[in-house]
Amino acid sequence: MNRRNMLRATGSVLALFGAGLAPQVQAQDRSANFLAKAAASKPSLTETVQAPKGLITPVADAGHPLYWQIEAAGTVADLESRVLKKGDSLIIDFGGHRTGFLSFDLIGVGPNVDAPARMRFVFGELISDVAEPFHPYTGWLSQSWLPEEIVTIDYLPQPVRLPRRYAFRFVKVEIIDTSSSFGVTFKNVKAHAVTSATGELPSLPAGMPDDLKQMDVVAAATLRDCMQTVFEDGPRRDQRLWTGDLRLQALTSYVSYRNDDLVKRCLYLLAAFPREDGLLPGDVYELPKPARAGDFPYDYAVFFAVTLADYVKATGDVATGGDLWPTALRQLEILYGLVKDDVFVIPEKVWVFIDWHDTLDRAAAMQAIYIYGLKRVVELARALGLTAEVAAYGARIAAMEKATLAKFYDRKAGVFVSGPNRQVSLASQAWMTIAGVGGKSLQTKALRAALKGADTIRPRTPYLNHYVVEALFLAGCDAEAVAMMRAYWGGMLKAGADTFWEAYSPDNPRIAPYNDFHVNSFCHAWSCTPSYLLRQYGQQIV
Ligand code: RAM
Secondary structure, three states, rough: OOOOHHHHHHHHHHHHHHHOOOOHHHHHHHHHHHHHHHHHOOOOEEEEEOOOOEEEEEOOOOOOOOOOOEEEOOOHHHHHHEOOOOOEEEEEEEEEEEOOOOOEEEEEOOOOOOOOOOOEEEOOOOOHHHHHHOOOOOOOOHHHOOOOEEEOOOOOEEEEEOOEEEEHHHHHHHEOOEEEEEEEHHHHHHHHEEOOOOOOOOOOOOOOHHHHHHHHHHHHHHHHHHHOEOOOOOOOOOOOEEHHHHHHHHHHHHHHOOOOHHHHHHHHHOOOOOOOOOOOOOOOEEOOOOOOOOOHHHHHHHHHHHHHHHHHHHHOOOOHHHHHHHHHHHHHHHHHOOOOOEOOOOOOOOOOOOOOOOOOOOHHHHHHHHHHHHHHHHHHHHHHHHHHHHHOHHHHHHHHEEEEEEEEEOOOOOOOOOOOOOEEEEHHHHHHHOOOOOOOOHHHHHHHHHOOOOOEOOOOOOOHHHHHHHHHHHHHHHHHHHHHHHHHHHHHHHHHOOOOOOOOOOOOOOOOOOOHHHOOOOOOOHHOOOOHHHHHHHHHHO
């Protein structure tokens, strides 16, 4: 189900639960208080000025995962000596990914600078962005996300800093027109990289193989470039805070750049925008002022509570934990309204994300995520001294685990199945393992059986891949976990990734969840977790 259908679903579920717990005024005060706390934790951004490495040209290669090789096409001196006229173009390479701004001096060269210079800029995260036309566009997200711009500069020479922020390694410039009596030259081209990440990356456990070290560098760059004044999902698109992405960024941040205050800010931003019944949105906008974005993936509501539990565990900040506790608990309580006979029943029009996969049956994974949420909330209650508030959860967990084994576990096949067609997916096995359903040896067998199955539904996004790899480590399938990291993030590395992507599949590197590859984001928050996995499970790898 896509996001448009989710919006329609929101109303019907609202009716199910009725109005919120607190009177409206109290709710407004609470939101204002949360927003003030979010504002107090707003980080400043550092700006680093970077020079280009040179000029490049894409060379078609049908055997390359992206269909393009990158070939050197000149130095910075060559760039600064070229006079460009109507129809000319070039591609500047900054040699790596950043989130930031572009500046340059534009010089008019010729007897008479008698017109403005009009140019088209394309900002490429990948070589395919600057090698292929963006049009005709076939995606279902707005094409205004495509990183292209027509810019007109008057009165040359002129120092220029483009006003919009971009995510880029490459900048393609096409001259639309100057006039017959002058051309333009670019001097002092600079990127201004911005991030709220600070400090050095702590080293990996000794003995880590080189390819995994390289994976860590690229994963950390992914986190760095998504770390702005919120943890953005992608600096190219959607440039917004999503709970599912935040959870993975926060886990990675605790073992890398360690920006705990930014996690706190993001938790308060999400908590400030509950629906009337208290359910939190899956995403919020930061600009022009913080606002709810209107998507309600129900699994992400559980992850708010999980992210708070992770935060308190990592930081010991029980004051924030206590402040956000009622909001966290409310997520589990609202969702309990959908549990019938100890089984979570996903209403028809409700969005449960899990992965971008049209045919994935989400019932088993959502059941497991809900159980996992209950367990993490109990852990949080212990840390906050609030166990009396979750006194009923022990029995609820036990009953739901029993129902899970009866309804979702196929004893003969030794795997968890989901839906009327008894679908086997890595999503179901991974989430049952993380939720701790059925014991370690059952989980290990289930994961191994699903990995072997030819018809098993496999992950499409780094988001779900992360949880599959984490489950494999938890189940002691270390070799399989590392092999999956190499096939997945390693596959992106082989395709030339400077940062990890929003979507990738080893059997289809150009997978397009929004029906056009060019609207994918290629520096995407939920892809940063190798930096977490390699540290958290490092001793199981080396
Ligand atoms: C997309 C983004 C975001 C994700 C949601 C579910 O819009 O990729 O990162 O959390 O989907």
